[in-house]
Amino acid sequence: MKANPLPSLALVLATSLAAASAAPSIQLTAAWIQSPMPGATETAGYVRITNGADSDDRLLSVSSRWAGHVDMHEMVTEDGMMGMRPLIYGVKVPAGGAVDFSPQALHLMLVNPRQKLVAGRSSVPLQFHFQKAGTIAVDVPVQNVAPAATDAPQLEHHQ
Ligand SMILES: [Cu+2]
Numbered sequence: 664m665k666a667n668p669l670p671s672l673a674l675v676l677a678t679s680l681a682a683a684s685a686a687p688s689i690q691l692t693a694a695w696i697q698s699p700m701p702g703a704t705e706t707a708g709y710v711r712i713t714n715g716a717d718s719d720d721r722l723l724s725v726s727s728r729w730a731g732h733v734d735m736h737e738m739v740t741e742d743g744m745m746g747m748r749p750l751i752y753g754v755k756v757p758a759g760g761a762v763d764f765s766p767q768a769l770h771l772m773l774v775n776p777r778q779k780l781v782a783g784r785s786s787v788p789l790q791f792h793f794q795k796a797g798t799i800a801v802d803v804p805v806q807n808v809a810p811a812a813t814d815a816p817q818l819e820h821h822q
Contacts, residue, residue: 688716689756689796693810694789694803696773698782706780708733708771708789708803709764714756721794722762723753729787731775738767747772756793766809782807 690713699706714720725733735750747770754769756762764770771789778785785805792798 691801695806696803698805698807705774711763712756713761717758719758720756721753724792727789729778730773734772736772737769780805
């Protein structure tokens with residue numbers, strides 16, 4: 664009689680399922696909001712989004728009860744002029760990859776903040792709405808400068 668292959672197969676299956684459920688999906692790190700210029704009605708926010716899942720996801724929108732609205736922008740150069748363009752279809756976060764919202768690249772735009780944003784003292788509640796991962800809420804500190812490089816390691820991105 665041949666050995667029943669099922670027990671070992673079941674073990675492999677259980678192991679891979681455990682690994683899949685333990686894999687982090689969307690993670691938000693190194694988030695910060697630029698303290699606004701005096702009198703400004705909008706300011707930029709930055710974050711690193713990592714997708715540990717094995718399928719692509721998409722950041723559809725960002726919202727905050729502290730702002731009139733939150734837009735996603737990318738920097739573009741047209742006719743030699745730097746400008747910003749709204750990312751109306753959101754941003755794809757590739758499987759096993761990362762997307763950086765960082766100065767000179769993608770950024771969030773907090774429009775009409777409803778609170779005074781003070782560097783080192785305020786943190787702004789933001790909600791990131793993903794197609795698959797759902798809504799992830801983060802309290803984002805207001806700062807004058809980006810977090811220290813050691814806090815935000817520059818990994819490979821935009822592959
Ligand atoms: Cu912008």
